[in-house]
Amino acid sequence: MKEKIRIIEHGQGWICLEKPGGMSVHNDPGKDMISILQKSLGRGSVEKLQPAHRLDKETSGLLLVATTQETLTDLSALFAARKVTKRYKALVHGHFDQDRGSWDTPLTKSAGGRTDPRGRGKRVKALTGYTVLDRSIHYTLLDIELFTGRKHQIRRHAKLAGHPVVGDPRYGSPRALEFLKNQKQFESMGLQSYFLKFQDKGRTITLELPDLPLEAARLFEEDKS
Structure with a gap:
């Protein structure tokens, strides 16, 4: 993959990047985002880049990367204490009766599968809030x-609610994935980390992406006509 990684913002000891979906x-030495960014900084760079939180491979959007161990420790503590506001845009299948709601089905800490999204073993509290932003014929943007x-x-919550994320290779139905690929030329996943807010040395940092990725935006707009 030769996609350009866009730097959205930077501060003392951190960089915010826009990660491409896929x-x-x-976890893919030489081809992953950290490897590519480290290479782009050049051999003389003394910065050791480390992600401060997780984004699935298929998910696009904002990712905070620490350039110092001190900042990594600080940011990791903020995420662990739930002191970072994280919001996503999700393009999902189907329609909603209410414009706002939440999903609170307990989940295992490890990933589930298509036939058992809750996961096997001990399940713990999980809470996801959603607001409807827009609708098309077959999809809803949350x-x-x-x-x-x-x-x-x-x-997992979207799948359990009967509204799987569009293009989700793990939790989406094989039939829907085949249709999207062959009929719509869509091979991405409709999930984007678009908003982060956190405290950085006494300042409130707010980071936001205004638009959906091009493939998801194209699919959504085509489905409105």
Whole structure:
């Protein structure tokens, strides 16, 4: 993948990047986002880049990366204490009767699967809030806020609610994925981390992406006509 990684903002000890969908953060040496960014900084760079939180490979959007160990410790503590506001835009299948709501089905801490999104073993509290932003013929665009941090939480809750994320390769139906690929030329996933807010040395930092990724925006607009 040769997509350009866009730097959205930077501060003392951190960089905020826009991660492309389909790119791993740090589990694909030489091809993942951290490797590509480290290479772009050049061999003389003394910065050691480390992600401060997680984004699934298929999810696009804002990612905070620490450039110092001190900042990594500080940011990790903020995320662990739920002191970072994280919001996502999710393009999901189907329609909603209410414009606002929440999903609170308990989930395992590890990922589930297509046939068992809750996961096997001990399940713990999970809370996802959503607001309807827009609708098309077959899809709904949601603004989602996470109040807990379970793996694949949005994707699992959406699946359990009967509204899987469009293009989700793990929790979406094979039939829907085949239709999107062959009939709509859509091979992405409709989930974007678009908003982050946190405190940085006494300042409130607010970061936001105004638009959906091009593929998701195209699919959504085509479905309105």
